Amino acid sequence: MQFSLNCTRRHVVQRLYRFTSKIAVDVDPTVISGLEQATLKPRKHPGIVKPNHLELPQQLGDTLKRIVGDHPVKKVLQDSQMLNSYIRSRHPPPTLAEIENKKKLIVEEVNAKMSLERLATLSEEEADRWKRKRELEINKRLSQRTYAWKPIEYGAYEAIVYAVARGAQEYAVLKRVLTELAQRDEHFKPRSYFDFGSGVGTGMWVASELWKENIFEYYNVDRSREMNELSELILRDGQENKQISLRNVFYRQFLPAIETKYDLIIISHTLFEMVDKAQREEVLLNLWRKCDGYMVIAEEGTRRGCELVNDARRFLLHIKDEELQGHTFAPRFDHSHKPGSLDSPDLSLKFIKCLRAKLIGARSAGTSSNFEMTIYSLKIHDVALNPISFHIVSFFPILYTTLRLLSSETYQSDFV
Template identity: 40%
Template structure:
């Protein structure tokens, strides 16, 4: 993997000038709780939701009801095509970058056919003849981004193909807010790019008794109709499972703030970076406590999530200032952007919808950021986040961590070096968990190199 190439290269450079001493200390409160048998190491408070996520039966029933009027086999095949397309989706190329690529390609053709020495008149004639080659080359180098038209049929395909993985990722992300901030009892939810209403159902898991308003915005009227249909249990039913749910096609112009604002799997559908940041600014202004952004676990998804992260953290005025609640234990620049070329993503296990075949256990990779308004509490321990699946081996476990200093670190935990309790905490942790430790890294200069 590229991660290992980076690690080897980085470590070799460090060893030329210094050696590194890493000191690990288990959080004192966690250590006391384990000593008093209040908790066990495998259930330490840094653990996140790791079980397989199942779509509730009432939602499955609604989807099956909606699907009754359609030929299941052909719908499922078309659904697979849409899923593959969405997973490979990239951000639209910016106009200024397109112009740079055009100049580079034109110069490449000029060099290939030795046109630099030709007269301007002859060069223009030859370029007209080579225009086809230039256009063909541009098609290869420029991603042809086009917005997806979510008509009635495409909305149905999205429901069947993406509801389960989207729901699982959102349940996982919102779970961390619910357990880390017990005082958070949201009364209002704003969902931008709400689609088939997945965020509404995921939030219902944790704050069903607190939420009184679900405000959903999606540019597709068909998506909104489908989301409302699911709330009723499908066609031919009148039951409404939730009250206080509203649907709109455009962002409202009012200044009403919502306790929880979510934008999931939507920013890739905006035509430019400027449109994305303008949308995020509008959403941040509508946030009173938490803003959650979730995207595909691809490089494109990570690029967008980091774009949001940097944009919000650079807002310094008091009212709109915020910090990263999760997954990052810091507000510094992302070390993966600085030193690595792999996305900072996470993985959730979910059960697929039992439509046309038995339900299967699948994996979904996603990128996300949870931003909270205000300043980070001084008593926030900022435990390091496990950013890759731990390598559990005989008598040792290797954890790849993102630390509060904004660094990527790799620690080999053993019982003899770190103690049994710390070792068992590390060994039982999963990708995406926080590890309740403090990491002190010291560089010790090697005088022999001088």
């Protein structure tokens, strides 16, 4: 069988130019000087970054093994993979404007099947039949093209699957973020901790590692009663009668009405569970009023996750009440870019390696490693009046995320 390709050189050159981009790289003069004078070995130059990873403490790993209990390990792993895939593919609920715009385009597509001239020639019965068929086709296409959002309901088994699937990932993300926060602000010693959408308590695990001697209250809010019960069981090392080592741990299913201030507030992997933008802003404002130190917003590292985090950031920065004025502690961006545009570094992703299925003594099906790369998006807001300045380097988003992935975040801080 023979194949032929009929094209001119001009067409080939145009195609090459269309997909070619030039990247200029400037090397630090001190690095060049060190290489030339042999004082710096090439394999140890500043651009070399060794991959790293974060693991759950052994005690937490053993606890997760206990809570799996008699459930089949293979099934738990399969369900955890399915849950991970579903969460990573999630979109926020579509707005009414988005639905109306889609419906308008679909109506135009369907109407194009029946011209006005042909419609005028139809009998009354045929016209009614076409209208019914038209409405069915419009609704069918609209349902196919509209994201079918619904909240995730967690029962007792689903909470265990979530702990296995997401525990190590969310622990690694918050460990990196809060460790950097502690390093950047050495004087920050939170005495109270608040976690909205606390899940199985991954944020509390990290906070208690960093500031156990300082924190006197842990307040966790999650609408799933089973999640709260599992979180408490994990604090008891999987043994119901064992004493909790932390002081003053509270669980609630709803936000408290009392206006109590908290030094550290966490909103991690929760924004996707809210029904609309109005509810997200109401919750953010409520939590911001309770904040007396730092508020950390972390979400899944997808484009939709980044958009939700950046929407939250813009909302908090544009609050007009002078008593609620704050600033973004990290990451801090070049504000000459239009927020949310494709060429804006506002859409930032972070990458980190974390331990996964080894938690329960078995590897995930179809994988050759117990480690995986977790992607997340991040914002930290500070109520302090004097913002801290950081040097920001902006890249085109695709190049930016690629460089972050290659660096494995060993020395590049989440705060830059």
